[in-house]
Amino acid sequence: MSLSVFLHPSKLHNRIAGVYLALLLGVQALSYWFIQDSIDGNARAAIQTELDTGEKVLLHLIDQNANSLEQATRVLAADYGFRSAVASGDRETVNSALLNHSERIRADLALFTDPDFVLQASTTGQADRFLAAVKRQADQALAGTSQARQIEIIGGEPFQIVAVPVRAPALIGWVGMGFRVDETKLQDIRALSGLEVALLRPRPAADPDIALATFERAQWPALQQAWQASASRATPLQRAVELDGDEYSARSVVLNAAPGQAAVTAVLMRSVDQALAPYERLQLTLLILTGLGVIVFAVGGLYTAQRITTPLRSLTASARRLEQGDYGDAVHARYAGEIGELAQSFETMRQAIQTRESQISRLAYEDALTALPNRVQFRLHLQAALQHARDTRPHGGGTCAVLMLDMDRFKHVNDVLGHRFGDRLLQAVAERLRTQVLSHPRAELARLSGDEFAVLLPNTEADDAIPVAQRILRAFETPLTLDEHTVDLSAGIGVAIAPEHGDDPDLLLSRAEIAMYVAKRQQAGVVVYHPGLDSTSEESLTLLSELRQAVDTHQLRVFLQPKIDLRTGQAIGAEALVRWAHPTRGMVPPMRFIPFAEQSGFIRVITLWVIEQVAQLGAQLEAQGLALKLAVNLSTRDLMDPELPHKIAQLIERHRLTPERLVLEITESAIMDDPQRALQTLERLHALGVKLSIDDFGTGYSSLAYLKRLPVDELKIDQSFVKHMESDLDDAKIVRSTIDLAHNLGLSVVAEGVETAKAWKLLAGLDCDEIQGYFVAKPMPADTLAEWLTQWHPPDTDGEVLATDFSAMLN
Structure with missing residues (x-):
């Protein structure tokens, strides 16, 4: 058996193995889906946890930095020399102290205002926006709502603003410090939290843009576009961002600003793909194990299914033999269990079919009353004899004779003595015919119907067939005795010879029958067919x-x-x-x-x-x-x-x-x-x-x-x-x-x-x-x-x- 035939889907062992293999794949696929879903859910939950932690780290760092900056600024505000210079109105000394101290604490911007926020000294030439930011910070401090996390955009860059009052002991002014928030600080947050960080600066009548980010600067436009695209499908604080084919889970943290001012927003981002990367190795391992399991299961399943279906194929071969009419080979029940019972059932069926087939064949081709061949069987034998005669004609043979006889007065005997007696009489007639006919070489005797019999004489000419017919007639000169009844029967016999009178079974039988009826009608005993007996036969x-x-x-x-x-x-x-x-x-x-x-x-x-x-x-x-x-x-x-x-x-x-x-x-x-x-x-x-x-x-x-x-x-x-x-x-x-x-x-x-x-x-x-x-x-x-x-209209017959x-x- 070729491999293509062995693996054909119609084979039972392939269907059995296929079903269980499909179930295994289904279970594995379902398990993989559940694992994948669980991994994805756990990874995203972990990302949320990281974002929570990152938010806390970000706010803590900003608060910590703001406290440090405020403490450093308070040192200047508490400096006696600085307060003396402020009180004496020595602006040059104030400027010098302000500059020195800002450099010492690494402040990028510094200024001093009087209590009415009139600028007295500044380290930058254009301090209007810085002064406004310091004033907002001071107002909040006076109101008791100082925001240490206040980050504002000054000159397009983010600054953390600190405002400290100068008292001597009454309020004599305000010292303001501005500390630029640069990429170094964002990288510190990224190093501590493992998150990408970006600062978005507000713009009038437009979407915020990126002021700083831990991403490469070349990625900022794409990040800007992705952030804006995600706004329509996210919560205000939680978004999913697609950047360069990678999915990021992002959270926005609004850094507090003064009332009426647009806030600077810090965006914390965690790559979902990176979070899932460790699990992908686990999934690959699971896939490899699943593939190995499928291969092992397929081989084992095919082997097991082959073991199961081998006896079924044996039974199939037995069924095909039965289909072709071969009932001779027994079906051996070499297997245990249900298959053994099935094999035994096949054997029982084979025996029953063989018995019925022989009975059907006997009924189809044998006369039940006399056990002689019937008309169907006789016609088949006649057809074979005619074919043999045609085949042997070139070698000097090729003849065949048919004798057809019908008993005289049988119907009268049947009517008077009954059908049961008539059946026994037919059996006696058949036995007498056997004695006279079967002594001839290769002669065959058949009962066609009723009291009509036929004799087939292969390779026989008319001169040899007539003596056989006459011997039959002489045999009926002796009456038959049954049940103390003596019955005197005679017969009319018609003879037809092939190929002279026909080379077809039905035509030959028909012409023998015509000759037989002439013999009965003329009481001639034996009549050989000739065209004159049926002058209209061709026309008919x-x-x-x-x-x-x-x-x-x-x-x-x-x-x-x-x-x-x-x-x-x-x-x-x-x-x-x-x-x-x-x-x-x-x-x-x-x-x-x-x-x-x-x-x-x-x-x-x-x-x-x-x-x-x-x-x-x-x-x-x-x-x-x-x-x-x-x-x-x-x-x-x-x-x-x-x-x-x-x-x-x-x-x-x-x-x-x-x-x-x-x-x-x-x-x-x-x-x-x-x-x-x-x-x-x-x-x-x-x-x-x-x-x-x-x-x-x-x-x-x-x-x-x-x-x-x-x-x-x-x-x-x-x-x-x-x-x-x-x-x-x-x-x-x-x-x-x-x-x-x-x-x-x-x-x-x-x-x-x-x-x-x-x-x-x-x-x-x-x-x-x-x-x-x-x-x-x-x-x-x-x-x-x-x-x-x-x-x-009915006729008027009254006058007749x-x-x-x-x-x-x-x-």
């Missing part, structure tokens, strides 16, 4: 091929012959008759195609087509308020079809026809060919609600015993008795007896072949129920029936005079 085959197309191409037509109720004179139904409108032959008479359609079995297709047309027409007439009974003839082949009732039920339901509107006419001969089977079919048809009629009554050989058992509703008197009844008293008596018999059995009577008004009047006097014939109407196209019904004998019969 051509017509049969064309007839199959006629149904599909709508060449068939339904004609209807009305039926009249003699009591009311009104039309109550019609008989459906099929006509073939051939595109080149014209109207083909029914007697030209119906007989061979019955012989070939195609009559079933025609019958169902007619019934469907009638059902559709009947439903249409019902919709028009014309509740007519429409009759359709059934042939022997139709009656022997076990599926016929089901097919008719489907047609009735499809066209929503009232079942009582459909009448099925069956001839006596069709019923008597196989009374028991016919009775079963008729009972199923009767259960559908359709009406059943015995057609051509009086011309067959039915007995009253069968007639009273049939679930029929009416009798149709054959036209041979009706046509001449007004002139033949015997025919009239037969008709009257039939009518009385039918009425006594609770059946209605239909007389067909009515061609004169006298016949109408006579049948009405004999209490016949319905009539049909040319006197009423000839068969007409189905689509003209409705118009005919509107024009029909019957002969005395006939009149007396009516009284």
Whole structure:
């Protein structure tokens, strides 16, 4: 097995391993997500803690620096010499002391004002903004709200302002010192807190800009832009800032300013990426461990799944063998647990299928009564023999003979002594045939149906087949004895030779059957087929091929012959008759195609087509308020079809026809060919609600015993008795007896072949129920029936005079 096939996703072991691998990955991904979320949350919480600490450090440093600066400034304010100089008004001494002291304490700006804040001395030439800042600081000190953290922008730079009063002992002035806040101080804060620091100076009518920052100066514009962009999505004191692709968590600290003055803001920033960096190594370690775990789990899972699915593949191979019809190899249950139980179930199933398969094969190809091959098996053997004959023809062989025989008088024996005796008789006939036939090399005997048998003689000419047939006939010269009954049987045998009489199994069987029927009809014993026995065979085959197309191409037509109720004179139904409108032959008479359609079995297709047309027409007439009974003839082949009732039920339901509107006419001969089977079919048809009629009554050989058992509703008197009844008293008596018999059995009577008004009047006097014939109407196209019904008027037969004998019969 290739690696691509082994790893194909459709394989069960891959699906098992895949499911658990997916679960593992899902759990690991969920765990990783939780860890990532926890790390992110913890890191951000730690950043907030750092920002809190950084804010405290920043404020503490500013406060500490402010206290130091204030103490240093107070030294100058308390200096005696400085106060003396101030008191004496010696400005030069004040300037000198102010300058020296500012240099000593490293103050960048220094000034002295009188109590009214009039500048007396200053170390800078432009001290207006500085003086204003000192005055604000002094005012706050006098008000008791001095802000040690006051940082103001002077000359565009941030300064920490200190204002100290000079007293001697009364207030004689103020000393103000300004200390520039430079990058060194911010770096000190950064070193102590680990945070980036920036000072934002306010601007009139504009956003603050950066005065100082621990970042590189080249980054200040980007920091300025990022800070302004974050203003819309942050709290006033807490922001998230994106700088050069790095995320910073920032906090603004407002450094107190005097009332009415814009405050300087210190911004403390901590890189989130740097805070998360230590955890990223941990995450990488987790990912590596997860990857190793997945690999180990995948290998282990595939191995385990392979161990599980190996016995399943073995069972799959066994199932494929069963699918292909190989039931010989046993399924071994070599595994424990559920798979072992499954294997045992497969083995039990294999044995059961093998048993049923042999039974089905026997039923499909073997006659259950005689254990001989049936028609299907015989046809297969005949086909193989014909193929062998074709293959050996170039080498001097290539012949094959078929003998078909039918027992004489068997049906009579079956009717008199019963079917059980008939079955045993057939078994005895089969045994006698075995004795006579199977002695011939490679001969095969089969029972085709009923009392019909066939013999296959491979590589046999007609001269060799005839002696075999004659030996069979001589074998039946000795009567058969069963249950103290001696039965004298004979047979008619037809012989067909391949390739002379055909090279197709069905054609060869058909011609052997033709010869057999000739042998029975002429009491000739053995007849070899020749074209003269079936002079119309080629035409029949051509017509049969064309007839199959006629149904599909709508060449068939339904004609209807009305039926009249003699009591009311009104039309109550019609008989459906099929006509073939051939595109080149014209109207083909029914007697030209119906007989061979019955012989070939195609009559079933025609019958169902007619019934469907009638059902559709009947439903249409019902919709028009014309509740007519429409009759359709059934042939022997139709009656022997076990599926016929089901097919008719489907047609009735499809066209929503009232079942009582459909009448099925069956001839006596069709019923008597196989009374028991016919009775079963008729009972199923009767259960559908359709009406059943015995057609051509009086011309067959039915007995009253069968007639009273049939679930029929009416009798149709054959036209041979009706046509001449007004002139033949015997025919009239037969008709009257039939009518009385039918009425006594609770059946209605239909007389067909009515061609004169006298016949109408006579049948009405004999209490016949319905009539049909040319006197009423000839068969007409189905689509003209409705118009005919509107024009029909019963004839006036009062003026018809019957002969005395006939009149007396009516009284």
